[in-house]
Amino acid sequence: MVKDQEFLKSKASYCLDLAKKMGATDASVTVGHSISETVNFRNKSLEASDRSDGLALSIETYLGKRRSSISSSNLLDENIKTLIEKCFETTKITPEDEFNSLPDKNLLAEQISSLDLYDETRFENDKKIKYLKDLEEAASSDKQIINTESSFTENKSNFILANSDGFCDGYKTSSFTTSCVTVAKDENSMERDYEFSSKRHLSDIKQASDLGNKAAEQTIRKLSPNKIGSEKINIVFDKRISKGMLSVFASAISASAISRGTSFLKDKIDQQVFANSINVIDKPDIIKGMGSQNFDSEGVNSNTLQLIENGILKNYLVDTYNGKKLNLQSNGRSGGTTNLYFENGNISYEDLLKKNSKSLYITETIGHGSNLVTGDYSVGATGFLVEDGEFKYPVNEITIAGNFKDMFKNITLANDLEFEYSINSPTMMIEGMTVAGK
Amino acid sequence: MSNFFNKSDLTRQDADKLVSETLNNCDDGELYLEESKSESILLDDNKIKSSNYSSDLGFGFRAISNEVVAYSYSNEISKDSLKSSSENLKSTLKSIKGTYNHEIPKSNKKFYEDINPIEQKSLDSKLEVLNKVNDFLRKKDLSVKQVTASFAGEQKSIEIIRSGGEALTDVRPLIRFNVSVMLEKNGRKETGVYGIGGRQSYDDYLKNDNWKNVCEEAFRIASVNLESKPAPAGEMKVVLGPGWPAILIHEAIGHGLEGDFNRKKTSAFHDLMGEKVASEGVTIVDDGTIDNRRGSLTIDDEGTPTERTVLIENGILKNFMQDRHNARLMNTRSTGSGRRENYRHIVLPRMRNTMMLSGNQTQDEMIKSVDKGIFAVSFGGGQVDITSGKFVFNCTEAYEINNGKIGSPIKGATLIGDGPSILKEVSMVGNDMMLDPGIGTCGKAGQGVPVGVAQPSILIDKMTVGGTKL
Numbered sequence: 001m002v003k004d005q006e007f008l009k010s011k012a013s014y015c016l017d018l019a020k021k022m023g024a025t026d027a028s029v030t031v032g033h034s035i036s037e038t039v040n041f042r043n044k045s046l047e048a049s050d051r052s053d054g055l056a057l058s059i060e061t062y063l064g065k066r067r068s069s070i071s072s073s074n075l076l077d078e079n080i081k082t083l084i085e086k087c088f089e090t091t092k093i094t095p096e097d098e099f100n101s102l103p104d105k106n107l108l109a110e111q112i113s114s115l116d117l118y119d120e121t122r123f124e125n126d127k128k129i130k131y132l133k134d135l136e137e138a139a140s141s142d143k144q145i146i147n148t149e150s151s152f153t154e155n156k157s158n159f160i161l162a163n164s165d166g167f168c169d170g171y172k173t174s175s176f177t178t179s180c181v182t183v184a185k186d187e188n189s190m191e192r193d194y195e196f197s198s199k200r201h202l203s204d205i206k207q208a209s210d211l212g213n214k215a216a217e218q219t220i221r222k223l224s225p226n227k228i229g230s231e232k233i234n235i236v237f238d239k240r241i242s243k244g245m246l247s248v249f250a251s252a253i254s255a256s257a258i259s260r261g262t263s264f265l266k267d268k269i270d271q272q273v274f275a276n277s278i279n280v281i282d283k284p285d286i287i288k289g290m291g292s293q294n295f296d297s298e299g300v301n302s303n304t305l306q307l308i309e310n311g312i313l314k315n316y317l318v319d320t321y322n323g324k325k326l327n328l329q330s331n332g333r334s335g336g337t338t339n340l341y342f343e344n345g346n347i348s349y350e351d352l353l354k355k356n357s358k359s360l361y362i363t364e365t366i367g368h369g370s371n372l373v374t375g376d377y378s379v380g381a382t383g384f385l386v387e388d389g390e391f392k393y394p395v396n397e398i399t400i401a402g403n404f405k406d407m408f409k410n411i412t413l414a415n416d417l418e419f420e421y422s423i424n425s426p427t428m429m430i431e432g433m434t435v436a437g438k
Numbered sequence: 439m440s441n442f443f444n445k446s447d448l449t450r451q452d453a454d455k456l457v458s459e460t461l462n463n464c465d466d467g468e469l470y471l472e473e474s475k476s477e478s479i480l481l482d483d484n485k486i487k488s489s490n491y492s493s494d495l496g497f498g499f500r501a502i503s504n505e506v507v508a509y510s511y512s513n514e515i516s517k518d519s520l521k522s523s524s525e526n527l528k529s530t531l532k533s534i535k536g537t538y539n540h541e542i543p544k545s546n547k548k549f550y551e552d553i554n555p556i557e558q559k560s561l562d563s564k565l566e567v568l569n570k571v572n573d574f575l576r577k578k579d580l581s582v583k584q585v586t587a588s589f590a591g592e593q594k595s596i597e598i599i600r601s602g603g604e605a606l607t608d609v610r611p612l613i614r615f616n617v618s619v620m621l622e623k624n625g626r627k628e629t630g631v632y633g634i635g636g637r638q639s640y641d642d643y644l645k646n647d648n649w650k651n652v653c654e655e656a657f658r659i660a661s662v663n664l665e666s667k668p669a670p671a672g673e674m675k676v677v678l679g680p681g682w683p684a685i686l687i688h689e690a691i692g693h694g695l696e697g698d699f700n701r702k703k704t705s706a707f708h709d710l711m712g713e714k715v716a717s718e719g720v721t722i723v724d725d726g727t728i729d730n731r732r733g734s735l736t737i738d739d740e741g742t743p744t745e746r747t748v749l750i751e752n753g754i755l756k757n758f759m760q761d762r763h764n765a766r767l768m769n770t771r772s773t774g775s776g777r778r779e780n781y782r783h784i785v786l787p788r789m790r791n792t793m794m795l796s797g798n799q800t801q802d803e804m805i806k807s808v809d810k811g812i813f814a815v816s817f818g819g820g821q822v823d824i825t826s827g828k829f830v831f832n833c834t835e836a837y838e839i840n841n842g843k844i845g846s847p848i849k850g851a852t853l854i855g856d857g858p859s860i861l862k863e864v865s866m867v868g869n870d871m872m873l874d875p876g877i878g879t880c881g882k883a884g885q886g887v888p889v890g891v892a893q894p895s896i897l898i899d900k901m902t903v904g905g906t907k908l
Contacts, residue, residue: 042702048507049530051523052782054496055513071492073513076445083493090489093561097485125530147704183704183825190706192825225826230672230908260483260584262620262629367830368819369852369904373620373627378669378852378904380821380830397828399852399904401671434906436671436854 002172003033003055008160009168011057011075016164018081019061022088026062026102028163028298031055031075038153039125041132044140047149049125061088065096099324102298107330108167109295109302116288118156118172119201128152131178131208138212139182144223145216146190147183152176154202167299175290176202180215186223191394193219193364198421200288218363221384225394228385228437234359235400235433236352236386241362242342242428243421245411246280248370248377248404250337250423253307253315255322257372264375264405265313273313274408277345280308282317284338291339291422295332302332307340311409341424345413349427352414354389360435361386362400375404398437407433440473440595442497446515453520454603460501460524461601465536466762467501467527469599470739471515472781476592477556481568483584484576489561498781501527502763503536509784538601539766545743549727549734550637552609554593559640564589567649575619575653581664582657583627584620589613591640594780598741606741611637612732612888614877615644617656623664630660631834635876637730643876659816659835662847669836669851669905675811676853676901677804677839681872682816684893687722688792688880689820689829690857691715695749695757696882697764697775697787699824706827706858707755715755716861719797722750724759726774726790732876733791733890737774740785744774749792750861761787779885789880791890797867801895804866806842812903813837813844814853827857830904852904860898868895 008031019027033055040048057080058071070087072079132150139148153176160170179196195215197206237245249265257263265273274280284293284302296302298320305315318326319334345352353359362383369379378401385392407430414427443450453469461467472495479489496513499520508530510523571587591613598606614635621628632655634643678686699705707715716722726735726744735744740762748756760768761776764787777788805813813836820831830852838845855863871894880889 042505046506046530048509048784049526050508050784051510051526053510053512053514053519054782068489068491070490073494073496078445079493083491086491090491090561093565094489095486095565097487147702149702190704190825192704192823232908261622262584262627364823366821366823366828367832367852367854368821369830369832369850371850373629374849376850378832378850378906380828380852380854380904382823382826382828396826397854397856397902399671399830399854399902401669401851401904401906403906434671434908436902436904438673438902 002035002156002158005160005170008033008158008170012160012162012168014077015059015080015084016162018084019088020164022084024061024088025064026164027060028102029059030159030161031057032157032159034155034157036153036155037125038151039128039132040151041136042149043147044133044136046129059084059087061091062100063091065098065100066091066094067100068094099321101320102163102165103300103320103330105165107300109299112169112294115285115292115294117200117292119174121202123154123176123202134208135180135212138209139180139216142216142220144184144186144220145182146185148180150180152178161299163299171294174200176205178205178211180212182215182219184219184223188224191219191222193222198290200290222382222394225396227397228395228435230436232432233435234356234429234431236359236361237428238361238363239425239427241365242425243423246340246342246423246425250317250340252372253317255316255318255326258316259322259325262373264372268313271313272311274308274311275411276311278308278311278411279343281306281343282337282340286339286419289339291337293338297335300330300332300334302338305331339422341417342413342426344415344417344426347414349414349416350389352412352427352429353386355429357388359386360395377402377404377407398435400433400435402433442471442515442597448515448517448520452517453599456520456524457599458601460527461538463535464501464503464531464538465766466539468740470498470781471597472496472594474592474594475556478588478590479564479568480588481572482586484572486565486568496781499523499527501531503531503534505767506531506534507763507784511782540602542741543743548736550611550730553611553639555591555611555613555639556593567644571617571649571653574650575657578657581621581623582619583622586618588616589640606737608736613640615652617652619656619660621660621664626664628660628663630656630658630663632656632659633875633877636732637734662835666847666849668907669848670903670907671905673900673902675808676898677808677811677813678896679815680868680870680893680895682874682891683814684794684874684891685817685820685831687794687893688789688891689822689831690855690860691722692789692792693822694824694827694857695759697758697760697768700758701764701768705824710755713755714753715858716750716753717864718753719867720750720753720861720864721795723748724789724792728791731791731890732878732888735790738776739778740776742772742774742776744790747773759787759789761785777887779887783885786882788882788887789889791892793892794894796869796871796894798869799866801868801870804895804897805839805844808839809841811839812848813839822857828854829857830854848905854902854904863899864896865899866897870894
């Protein structure tokens with residue numbers, strides 16, 4: 001069983017009291033406990049089981065404007081005492097930083113409402129085994145599939161965040177995650193692809209056979225790929241890639257990147273950064289949402305933010321420290337975005353594919369080719385050549401490149417948004433990118 | 439050395455007994471105990487932004503029978519906690535019986551000292567170095583707009599208890615010092631990053647004001663990039679510089695030669711043992727035994743002494759990298775490549791220091807032989823799809839080559855290639871093998887472990903460069 005609120009609260013207040021007693025002017029502490037159980041399958045038989053049970057503690061102590069932090073997994077009182085002593089000794093010799101402080105009291109979350117983020121259902125390992133058997137049975141039904149690997153993880157977590165201004169709150173969350181990776185082979189190539197599902201509640205997890213079938217289908221269609229020539233082309237990003245554009249955007253508008261001057265979106269508030277049909281929203285209070293939260297990692301209340309309105313940048317993601325530096329109030333985004341999404345566009349998926357006589361449909365990218373300082377983008381990619389809305393043949397060993405500043409302004413979105421993960425996007429088309437191939 | 443039992447109700451005898459009892463009917467397994475102490479100190483934006491210390495203690499209990507691995511970890515070292523892990527393992531493996539393999543090779547060689555680098559240098563003197571870095575770079579040139587510098591240090595103590603009570607221990611120091619600088623000139627911004635590190639004390643790396651060299655290198659890379667032009671797009675010849683660009687070898691070849699992917703036949707290399715996979719003159723080894731290197735280990739995380747494993751010899755595929763589990767299932771021996779990020783993770787076969795050995799040509803000859811291509815000097819990260827064999831890496835410093843001469847610097851571009859065929863495209867191997875500066879972290883299945891790479895300059899006849907200029 002995951003430790004209850006009372007246990008975590010008692011550890012948190014022990015830490016705060018001790019820090020105060022040693023002379024800390026302020027302190028904040030997070031105590032968490034998490035239990036995970038994973039079962040792994042390969043080629044329709046059990047491969048591994050994995051159980052993890054972990055406590056985690058992190059403390060920040062302040063002496064005026066000086067601050068330092070420690071973290072540990074050892075929650076014995078004696079160990080906590082040694083660590084807080086060490087932390088406070090370090091604080092004393094760390095230079096002052098005028099922007100260091102706990103969050104403003106009036107911004108702290110007061111009443112927290114249930115977002116239904118915890119499902120207490122226990123899915124015993126035997127049931128996970130049954131699920132994975134069904135999944136792999138479906139995944140391996142085509143004889144071109146030569147290897148299947150799948151897993152099911154059940155996680156239950158609880159945490160308490162407390163600070164010396166009297167904030168003390170936390171809540172339980174759960175997640176159920178299942179994934180399937182399949183390998184297919186024909187006379188020309190061997191290819192791998194995957195499918196997964198992750199939910200707060202067990203009952204929302206996809207059907208085992210649907211997941212297995214989808215993984216297999218996505219892998220088989222990649223067999224016998226071609227390389228294409230180097231050219232300018234319109235690119236359609238599958239939903240699992242288009243949501244990555246939002247992750248880049250979120251990193252580029254974090255108050256930390258803005259205050260350090262290391263973002264290509266610095267000083268762009270109230271300016272056009274996306275095509276004018278684009279709206280981007282970050283919504284923390286979606287019921288059962290994978291990214292939902294009652295408050296951010298500093299205890300600050302987080303409300304829905306419209307980040308992009310008709311293509312115009314309206315808000316940065318602001319935490320306390322960088323907010324003070326930029327003279328902005330925290331908007332409860334210490335720790336980043338919550339449930340981030342593009343609003344639907346007004347064209348169907350089918351029409352998006354037909355919009356150009358020829359386009360490249362990307363289903364996977366590899367490499368870390370996003371430069372947040374310059375906005376330059378260059379990654380390895382695999383996908384399909386699409387002509388007149390029809391998938392013609394698989395393509396691999398190519399790269400796609402551009403610059404986000406231009407790419408963002410050339411986005412067209414389909415109207416097929418679904419809320420599956422903490423970041424969600426409809427299918428996306430970007431015109432005029434460069435493909436490097438033969 | 440940590441004593442894992444002095445603060446617990448669990449005695450050494452209890453642990454031995456429970457380990458033997460749990461693993462009795464299994465093929466392999468162990469109790470892995472780990473204590474780590476780590477620090478990170480960061481200077482950013484003219485200030486000491488954070489100083490964090492963390493301590494972690496826990497165990498991972500593993501039982502293996504046939505192909506099934508059962509694993510359970512906890513950060514509470516106690517009788518109850520170990521018992522419940524034992525129950526958990528037994529219930530997973532209840533219907534599968536094995537015969538425990540007690541054999542584990544021994545060696546008394548050590549590749550680094552039992553030191554705690556965090557305690558060996560005072561916090562004050564670390565802060566002083568970071569502030570000096572900041573002042574030095576900001577005074578150096580008006581175009582310097584941002585400086586980030588950091589120290590990361592760690593001491594990890596492990597103990598492996600096997601069935602029958604055999605125990606193996608190791609104490610592993612690790613440090614890293616990193617500088618990143620952003621320049622702005624004529625409205626353009628570019629970053630340069632450089633770092634050094636390994637399994638010695640901070641001062642072994644910082645003596646003779648060596649921090650200045652790190653700053654100069656980061657500044658030089660950023661300056662070069664300020665002048666960079668859009669990179670070309672398409673297939674062309676690529677000359678790789680010596681040292682860190684060997685992450686190409688790591689991504690293109692290394693991962694595909696890890697035992698697990700080959701046992702499962704998901705690697706593009708699984709049916710190529712004994713075959714020619716590279717040009718003649720290409721020899722690649724994975725070596726855990728180089729003194730004080732970031733990827734070196736005295737013993738791996740299963741207790742096997744590490745070694746120098748020849749992967750490819752003169753173009754022929756000779757060995758895969760193995761941990762005990764995959765080695766047993768493939769009827770071979772462990773190469774001392776069983777690694778894990780920490781006690782929370784299962785062991786996987788992983789790389790240590792992966793190196794292509796020197797040939798006898800010069801970098802000059804390579805450049806002169808290229809009509810149109812690029813010269814890549816430094817890289818950011820890379821990634822591979824081991825099944826299709828396609829891999830990428832990102833240039834952080836590269837130049838055009840035109841008619842045998844190095845031309846303008848080009849913007850960061852991704853290079854993409856095909857692992858099983860790329861080494862056949864190597865047409866020249868340089869005489870200038872160099873180790874990387876000690877900065878690599880390899881990710882696999884969500885676990886990061888420190889690794890090293892090395893190579894001489896090489897000429898690759900055909901690779902796709904992912905620029906924007908057609």
